[in-house]
Amino acid sequence: MTQKTDFNFFHPLRVRWAEVDMQRVVFNGNYLLYFDVAFTEYWRATGLRDPLGQQKSGKELFVRKAQIEYHGSAGFDDELNIGVRCAKLGRSSMTINIAIFRGDDHLIDGELIYVYADTQAKKSTPIPDAWRERLAQVERVKPEGV
Amino acid sequence: MTQKTDFNFFHPLRVRWAEVDMQRVVFNGNYLLYFDVAFTEYWRATGLRDPLGQQKSGKELFVRKAQIEYHGSAGFDDELNIGVRCAKLGRSSMTINIAIFRGDDHLIDGELIYVYADTQAKKSTPIPDAWRERLAQVERVKPEGV
Amino acid sequence: MTQKTDFNFFHPLRVRWAEVDMQRVVFNGNYLLYFDVAFTEYWRATGLRDPLGQQKSGKELFVRKAQIEYHGSAGFDDELNIGVRCAKLGRSSMTINIAIFRGDDHLIDGELIYVYADTQAKKSTPIPDAWRERLAQVERVKPEGV
């Protein structure tokens, strides 16, 4: 069971009008948009170079697999907190766990698997050591009482 | 391994400019939008009453879980074919398998698990027998050579 | 007053679930998405080279001004017809008129002003003569009874 204390990083986000559908809840596909926004902020927080800005190096992150579990639903103007953590680092892949909370309500669980790839050769390429070190650092120490 | 012959129903869809990102591929979250469009058309093809139009009955389908595997990427103006099938019917849940093709390229695999729920009581409710019968009928006979 | 007979070209489009908001109508901003889709199809119909595919030439169309008048509102699953015409060609700008109909209901009027620009020099550049000739041809002859 996912808990707030599983995460060292949270990004706050308020639900926009256009993201809500006729069922008066956020359209199910928009959570992947939220995941993307939260992952961008997580990455910024690590201080590592933007993986998408590295287009000159010809290496970029691509999503290989995404999974979402909907436990509850967010509505218009809700203030959400999105927890993000790097759960696993493979040779060229990275597993990111995400959970969305509204206050103490746990609404959404998600998982994104990214692959780091050479865009010319269209082949996966090793994740840089600098990322590996920094991400280990970021995720090692759990804060006491988030 | 997913194949075109796994599906009796396909919905054609052309990628829109606004759906493509700076990596020159469809933004990963937009595939859930495509899944939703294709499922709507699948449902229309069954001839069953629109599950979302039944708001007077107070019963609606909600997505409980979504999964996407990205094998390839679609680009602007690509003409896609989206296969949809009902893979499993539980008492109040429905598993929908989806695959996206561009010509013979198999780009995306997806799975949506819907729950049929009473929106007042906020509880799952049995899938109507009429759906069960019709969906069995739709999925029973595989066409020869799609 | 805009009429169907003002247009030689129409693109059909069905409203998607995710495009509709809690007021049960298409979110006002999504009409610009529809305009873009319809203009893309209009351009394809002219047979001219894709202005956005010309990135090798370093020249592209950019929207300079957009205007929308909302006379009525489209809802989920509505089948719309989007009329598109080139109303005016300047040295480096192009005025596109758009109207959205649902059957005989006239829902939306729009205008897009595009500028053709050199992306390196960041300056406007003359619209090619080939466009000028073809667009004149496309818009000159009104069909009898659309």
Add this chain to the structure above:
Amino acid sequence: MTQKTDFNFFHPLRVRWAEVDMQRVVFNGNYLLYFDVAFTEYWRATGLRDPLGQQKSGKELFVRKAQIEYHGSAGFDDELNIGVRCAKLGRSSMTINIAIFRGDDHLIDGELIYVYADTQAKKSTPIPDAWRERLAQVERVKPEGV
């Protein structure tokens, strides 16, 4: 010429990855999404009751006309400031002026005309006096040095 000092209210907003297109700028239609977000925050700041939350009263605001001028373009991750002001109040309509800045760059000008309407009768209805008084108050005093 629009200036920062024309506005008493600004909403900050960071451009999301999915909002940017292959031209590496925010897709032209997404600015209406930004306008909507900024207007929501402007309204919150007035302290007036949410015009869209008033669905029990059967009266709601609908956009009647929208206009956008694109002077410059925003890119991924840009931090924008969106100025919003009520420029005019008619009997049942409200003109909202919007401008988007990135630092000192003035990128976008916009205008939204809303109509306050009775959703049952499908007719315009007078704007409440409370809104009129509060909006006059909000817009009367220009701050010195924003």
